[in-house]
Each structure stands twice: as structure tokens, then as C-alpha cells.
Amino acid sequence: MPSQTHPIDPVRYGTEPAAPARPIAAAPSAVLSAVDAHAEAAIALLSDLVAINSINPLFPGIDRAAVIGGETRCTDLLGERLAALGAEIHRVAPDPERTNVVAVLKGAGGGRSLILNGHLDTVAPFTPERWISGDPWKPTLKDGRLYGLGSTDMKGGLVSVVLALQAIRAAGVRLKGDVQVHAVVGEETMSHELGTSAVLEAGFTADAAIVVEPSSQPFPLSVAPVSAGNFNLEITVRGRATHAGNRGAAIRPGGEGASAGVNAVEKAILVVQALQTLEEEWGQTKSHPAFPTGFFSLVPGVFHGDAGVPSVGYMADKATVGYLVWYPPGDTADAVKAEIERHVGHAAALDPWLRENPPMFDWKSNWPVADTAEDHPLVRTLVDARAAVLGPIPRGRRETWSLNAVTDASFLEAKGIPTTVFGPGNLRFAHAVDEHIEIQDLVNGAKVLALAILGWCGVAD
Ligand SMILES: [Zn+2]
Structure with missing residues (x-):
């Protein structure tokens, strides 16, 4: 179980000498230690989410009747947890059997607002019998990893959001700007009109957005403001x-x-x-x-x-x-x-x-491109937050990268909302047998997100 801020591992993060970090505001240590303190509960939440079969009912080869309702059970569970943190819960459901949940945490005013977006539908697993547990919906903790369908793509990302917001609350920090969590359906089949775009059209917009898909390339927890069309x-x-x-x-x-x-x-x-x-x-x-x-x-x-x-x-x-x-x-x-x-x-x-x-x-x-400038203030906020938690990017390497996949960031940008992808998990293990997420990655991701939320939304006195 994680306890400390993770030091740079030279194997995972590159071996070149580190570039000098830009000056970073001192990490609010109360928030970071609150992330560690609540990590175990977050892993339990991720296990509960993985145990729910939420295959996208429009996924090729899937019988809608066999899987319908799974996405909604996941978004409801996430909504419950966010309501317990004081969020207003809204539901948006163009397909009444597939509910998106929007959780709004009102700020004190005077700060920038932020959307944290993630999907709770999954792809269909192939060869379930080859999974480590023999069952993709049986969450299995082994060697610091949680195995199960959707753990990396991307229930883990949304759990890191809950963990970050829980830590901010536990540390007694009041934000200036509003935070909205968009827990959506339909991403895996590009059904954004039932998910992300529907939520935006219902009026839930903000100054910027982070899509918490696994941004693992080339380093774990990379900041990825662009993706290909x-x-x-x-x-x-x-x-x-x-x-x-x-x-x-x-x-x-x-x-x-x-x-x-x-x-x-x-x-x-x-x-x-x-x-x-x-x-x-x-x-x-x-x-x-x-x-x-x-x-x-x-x-x-x-x-x-x-x-x-x-x-x-x-x-x-x-x-x-x-x-x-x-x-x-x-x-x-x-x-x-x-x-x-x-x-x-x-x-x-x-x-x-x-x-x-x-x-x-x-x-x-x-699937349209996503293309937010690397010098956009949200991107800089995330780059600095990442450096504060994980140390600077090795010298000579870029601070931002592409995501070598497509995400709902494209549809947020299409509505004029500057968006970047940043989240825990490993794309290599998405859509694969034995999908898993490293717990340390999830916890580090929550820490970076917590600092980024503080930096972007501002802290009220
Ligand atoms: Zn995904």
C-alpha cells in the first residue's frame, strides 16, 4: 500500500539527468498525505467498480439486453461517493437505460472552473478464461496491481479523481472555482452524443477539462494535450x-x-x-x-x-x-x-x-483530433503538478506528449473547452488480457490531480 510521495524510478521514468524544474509552489503536504490516508478506500471503490460488468452495449458482438444497466450502476456508485463529498448530483440520460452522472462541487467563487471527465463503459474482454483470476470482473490484487476489466481503461482514472477530491476535502481546503466530475457512458463506441457531448449540451461546461484516461506514454502519468484524428x-x-x-x-x-x-x-x-x-x-x-x-x-x-x-x-x-x-x-x-x-x-x-x-x-x-496548446495554462498547471509529485521530466525530453489513442477530449474541445488527457493506468494493458493498474500509479495520479485542481481552481482563504 502506498505511503510516501513516489521518488523517480530511473527505470520507469528514464535515465537521463533531470532538467532543472521550474519554480513550483510548495506542495500542500496536508493534501498529499490525505491522498495516502484515503488510498485504501479508493482501491476498495475501484474493486467495486471493476466487479460490475459495464460493457458498452453497442460494442461489436455484444447483446444489449445482456449488459444494459452496468454503466448506470457504475455511474450511480461514483455519484454516491461524490455526493458524500458534498457534490450536487445531476443525471443526464439521452438513453434512459444509460445514465451519465455529473457531480458539481461548488467553489467559493472567483476561481476558474474545471471538468474532470472519464467513462465507465468498457470494451468486451476476449478469452476471459486466460485472465489471471479466470474472470475479468473478479478484481484481484497482486504485486501492487489491481487486475480486472476496466481497471486501467478507465475506472482507475475516475477513482483517482474521487481520491484527489476526497483528499482536498479531508485537508480542509476550500476551492475558489467549481469542479465538475463527468462520469459518462458510451466512450468505447464513440457514442459521445449519449455521453460526453450530451452532458455538455445539458449545460455542464467549464473553463477547462482533464480527461483522466491512462496517459502512460512515454512515461507513466504523462501530460497529453494532443491526440491524432x-x-x-x-x-x-x-x-x-x-x-x-x-x-x-x-x-x-x-x-x-x-x-x-x-x-x-x-x-x-x-x-x-x-x-x-x-x-x-x-x-x-x-x-x-x-x-x-x-x-x-x-x-x-x-x-x-x-x-x-x-x-x-x-x-x-x-x-x-x-x-x-x-x-x-x-x-x-x-x-x-x-x-x-x-x-x-x-x-x-x-x-x-x-x-x-x-x-x-x-x-x-x-474521431476528430484533440489539440490543446502545450503552453495553455491548464497544461502548464498539470506539468508543474506532475513535477511536484514525480520530479522533473528527464533533461532533453518533452514535457507534454501525444496520447496514442483517441478520447472524449476531442468532443470537449469541439465545444470550445481546452482539454488535456492525464490519468493513471497503462495503455499497453487496455483492451488486453489481464488488464491492470498499478496502485502506486493510481495514488500518484490522484496527487498530481489534487495539486492541479488546487492550482487551477484556486484556494479560498
Ligand atoms: Zn478509455
Whole structure:
């Protein structure tokens, strides 16, 4: 169980000599020790949340009836805890069976307001029998980690918020600005209109926001004010189905050609190859200082092709490739779309069949970029709070980073609220077997959040 402010671990936090820290206001030690004092209760709360199956009912392959209500049980439980800290509790539920909870802690006045946002839906676990406990909903404490579905993504983040607010209250600190906790549903399927955006449209806005998703890269508890945009794209190519025995006539020199049959699978491979070329080009043309080299990419994650029956006795009539496209802040979604369509179009023009039967694009969804300036006062407040708890970032390294995933920060920013991601947990273990969170990380995260809340909202006399 954690007790002291965590020293920098050279293995986890980098080995370069530390850069001199900017002057930081002395850490209010009463708040930091109150975080330690309440840590055990916070872990119990996280265990209770993990034990509730709150799979997003719109998640692919999930039967809504089997999981509906789990998200609401989680948001209600969190609301209860925040009500006990003196928060007003509001409920926003465009889908009456999926309730968002907003907890408002009124400040004394004269300070900046802050939203702390997190989602309580989870993805579906795969191969539950391979989990350490044999059950993703059985919270298991082992070696300083809490295992269970949603522990990192991101019930742990919201628990660190409760812990931070509890510590501020226990230390007898009164804030100037209001704090709102938005405990939302629907994030894992981009259903922001049922979750984060619905809450904002109900009038719960503020001067700035922190989304407490696991910001673990490159260091634990990184400050991540930018994230890439992404597209979910499906490209379909038609063929001309026929018996597999016609292949020679269809493709060999001197043969009949397309009238004897066209294999859509191989035509779709031409599309994949074209986009691999574009992806290589992006390695040179698309970059951003906060992102790892080569991050912006075109990822083919799904490939289906057949003649309408799953048999190799045919040439395929139709093939579909599903892509996840990552593009940088600074590029517009429309420009990226046009670039991809143009590139595939040029490749198609070189093939007699695709020239006549061009690939079809289905742009299924666009998750917009998040892009708050690294010198925004909220970002600086978090950077300084992090340094006060964990020590400065190693010399020569950036103080802020990208989040290599998408979050509701994009939808908060779309409503004009400057937002950064910062939270405990490890993205590597999100959406994975044996998802877990390090307790020390959760406690450190709560300490940084507590100091950031004090710094941003201000302390009343
Ligand atoms: Zn998440």
C-alpha cells in the first residue's frame, strides 16, 4: 500500500539527468498525505467498480439486453461517493437505460472552473478464461496491481479523481472555482452524443477539462494535450465470381481476361499495396513533435472476400478491407479523405478492371483530433503538478506528449473547452488480457490531480 510521495524510478521514468524544474509552489503536504490516508478506500471503490460488468452495449458482438444497466450502476456508485463529498448530483440520460452522472462541487467563487471527465463503459474482454483470476470482473490484487476489466481503461482514472477530491476535502481546503466530475457512458463506441457531448449540451461546461484516461506514454502519468484524428474506413472492390477452374483463362496472357472472371480478393490486394505506398510517404510527410516517429499510418485491420459463400472453389465476387487511419493534428479530415481517395484512384487507374469498377469508399466515422496548446495554462498547471509529485521530466525530453489513442477530449474541445488527457493506468494493458493498474500509479495520479485542481481552481482563504 502506498505511503510516501513516489521518488523517480530511473527505470520507469528514464535515465537521463533531470532538467532543472521550474519554480513550483510548495506542495500542500496536508493534501498529499490525505491522498495516502484515503488510498485504501479508493482501491476498495475501484474493486467495486471493476466487479460490475459495464460493457458498452453497442460494442461489436455484444447483446444489449445482456449488459444494459452496468454503466448506470457504475455511474450511480461514483455519484454516491461524490455526493458524500458534498457534490450536487445531476443525471443526464439521452438513453434512459444509460445514465451519465455529473457531480458539481461548488467553489467559493472567483476561481476558474474545471471538468474532470472519464467513462465507465468498457470494451468486451476476449478469452476471459486466460485472465489471471479466470474472470475479468473478479478484481484481484497482486504485486501492487489491481487486475480486472476496466481497471486501467478507465475506472482507475475516475477513482483517482474521487481520491484527489476526497483528499482536498479531508485537508480542509476550500476551492475558489467549481469542479465538475463527468462520469459518462458510451466512450468505447464513440457514442459521445449519449455521453460526453450530451452532458455538455445539458449545460455542464467549464473553463477547462482533464480527461483522466491512462496517459502512460512515454512515461507513466504523462501530460497529453494532443491526440491524432482517426477514420474508420471501409473500401469495397467488386469482382466477377466464377468457378476457380477459370482462373487460367481469366489471368494468363492470351486468355479471355475479365470476361472469364475477376477475383475481387486480388483486386483488393492492389488497394492494400497502394495504401502501403501512401503510408510510407506519410512517414516522410506527416509528423508532429509530440508523436512518436511514424505514428501516422493506415492500418488494414479487417479483410473479407468471397463469392457469397465461404468456399475456395470460386473467384471472389466482392472484397472489403477495413482501415483505421491515424492522421496528425493540423491536417483537416477532409484533406486526409481526399488524399486517400486520390491515391487509391491513381492506383486503380493502372488496372483495367479497377479503372472500370473503381473501389468504393465507406467513411464510417471520424474521431476528430484533440489539440490543446502545450503552453495553455491548464497544461502548464498539470506539468508543474506532475513535477511536484514525480520530479522533473528527464533533461532533453518533452514535457507534454501525444496520447496514442483517441478520447472524449476531442468532443470537449469541439465545444470550445481546452482539454488535456492525464490519468493513471497503462495503455499497453487496455483492451488486453489481464488488464491492470498499478496502485502506486493510481495514488500518484490522484496527487498530481489534487495539486492541479488546487492550482487551477484556486484556494479560498
Ligand atoms: Zn478509455
